[in-house]
Amino acid sequence: MASLFDLPKPLLVALLIFTATVCRFAYIGLTCPTRHIPGPWYTRFTHLRLKRAVVTGQRIFYIDSLHQEYGPIVRLSPFEVGVSDLNGFREIHKIGTKYLKSTWYQRLANFPKAGVFTMIDPREHGPRRKLLSRSFSRTYLVENWEPVVREKARLAVEKIRKAAVADRADVYNWWMLLASDVSAHLAFGESFRMLETGHANQFIRVLKKLTMGAGIMVEMPLLRLLRFVPVTAVQEMFNANDYIIKGAGRAVEMARSRTGEANIFAKVIDDCEKEGEGHIEDMDVRIEAMNVIIAGTDTTGVTLTYLTWAVLQRPELRKKLEEETAGLEDGFTENDLIALPLLNAVIEETLRLYGAAPSSLPRVVPQGGAKLGGHFIPQGTTVSTQAYTFHRDPQIWEDPLTFSPTRWLSPKPDVPAPASSPDAKTAFHPFGAGARSCVGIHLARMELRYAVAFLFRECKGLRLSERTTPESMAFENFFLIAPKAHRCEIELRE
Template sequence: MMDRKEHAQRRRLFARGFSKTNIKHNWEGVMREKIQLAVAKIAEEGKAGEPVDIMKLCTLMSSDISSHLLFGESFRTLEKGEVNEYIRVLTNALKGNGIGAELPWLRATGKWLPFQTTRELWRTNDLLADHASIAAEKGEALTDGDVVCEIISFFVAGTDTTAVSLTYLIWAVLKEPTLRDAIEEEVAQLDADYSDADIESKCPLLNAAIEESLRLCGAAPGALPRVVPAGGIDLGGFFLPQNSIVSTQAYSMHRDPELFEPPLEFLPERWLAESKNRVSDAGRAAMTPFGAGSRTCLGMHIAYMDLRPAAAEFFRRCPGSQRAPSTTEESMELENFFLIAPRAHRCEIMLGAEGLR
């Protein structure tokens, strides 16, 4: 949606539903239920000393949360233990749209190429629309097409993004046993009926680890194209003509050595207020895992309310967990089709000797 006025109107329509207060009041219990089920599934699959693919379970959890929030009923993929056709199609859509954003001409022609793989990549929006077809009200309500488009967007934005962010967070922490132990000790102090607000206020190290994980492994670190408005604009000493396509992308900004030193190391302490090497105001301004300005991700509060409780529940109930031998730096190398994923498309861990707490 390029028209700023139309975008502002649409954003106002959804803003209240995505507010932090509304999410906490209406959906925290639902989200907590799915998170607890996901951690129980991790324990069940790993109880015999077998490796557990947490990326798969994080994806099932996120899809169940997103579907419940969008449709009022979960897809129940966690209970079934596998993704449904909707999510399979969605995965293809993410790849196709990611490539199409960089190569628009390929988006236009790809669906007509005589190869099943390429046709699936660019015809998935049609298939998703079939899944999400909903009747709209008359008057100023959204049209059928608008509703379908928004449902697709919200589901895409709320499923793989959260799943991959949580996967990389757990992986990064398990790489450092001392950090893992400190976070486990921190979350162990929470009451049994802890809330997201408790984690936010009482678990500074976990919150810092989440921020650092989003810095290095935010789900959408690539280019976010924008069109220069009429008349053009002077920016940083350069004139950008109207209708030029420009982009910012978090990947480079989050690795700027002038803002984050050392830029490639996972150092949660840089986000702690008492740290001598804490992130500067300029560094915080450059942190854009959810975008920036008027186009900031509407679902940011949902994402944090997924990440904080899910991470806390995992480190509370699965102490001493480790990376499985199959999970290496190479297998977790970023693969980017607009949204990132591990190159191996899995992240296996082994539960600690204590098992589920």
């Protein structure tokens, strides 16, 4: 009688692999710790459907569609659960929470040490965060960095205006240059002059490659094997680390030099020395300098791009913004901008629908497990909350898909704005929430305010170019969002 072992060897190996895979899936499915949570049947066996959504830039849409179908607590994979329940969100992100960042962040860290963004242990993260927070407080920024932000925003708009009058201006490019020039200037203490030259310098280009590589590797670790492929572009991606870490040494030099222009780390180092309550090594300064540039560039650049797009689709709104900003005195400050109701409402509404970081903020359920939205979730499970879904919840926002800045304005003096309801306040988190919320929030808001004020004050009558369409502006989602076309062109006919 013929036996299995009579089969040709390749077929036998294929059969064994297939059987092992089926057994593995069956085992995961039967022992799946989240099997009692609602969700598509296949998410009990594998994370592959979720992975497909991640690598094709569709994660936020896929998870949102699962919430629509299965409710506020949904199984995304055997070990990950989506949460769009408000009380669940409060519990996960409250100050002093025991839900820590998942190891996804650690795997994202491509540098020799973790920085404020990727640290997981609160005992490590807390002191670092405290040190950086002082340099990013609004008071400190207004006293030390407001003129730099203002001048760069003015210059970006001057460049946009020139290009838009001549032919068309790609605001995606200009807003990215603005945001990286600001972040780099704060981190290094000297301008990279990218707005002046109109393109990113070598350091920023390599840093971008490095973060892109880290983003790909964290999702597809097997691709690390590519480092052995002798192709220059691939090798550059893997060797970028050394170049960047070396380049970031300039941030340390500038911070420690008392003769050059200061950077934000000069204060961090001073604070450590003065108060003796913190400790930061040169490598930490390098890593945090890179963090500031990485975290501060695409986030602000993309948000400004979508703001421009959203306003220019609405000529009435554009005119009102032009009128409001025309009323500013020439030497206006951020305090004057904070007093402009429409400008701030437009920024908030942009952050609601088009904030650049609407994806899952993965956290791990602490020891003992937790009950969220009426479901028990075992310890060790990753729970993911995404702003994309909270910001579009029809139970919280009226007509949630419509871009409507007036929801942020009081209709009458004694009537609160619809967006100031307690639920809306909890649900709205474009800058994250709790102890891990954005360190750069005041810097980002300052950049957004100045850029919007200069744009609509200096460029009256802007319109979208024909090449800027809903398709070209559709979201691509790789942790952050970006327009699919990676451009957003506008025109100005005088």
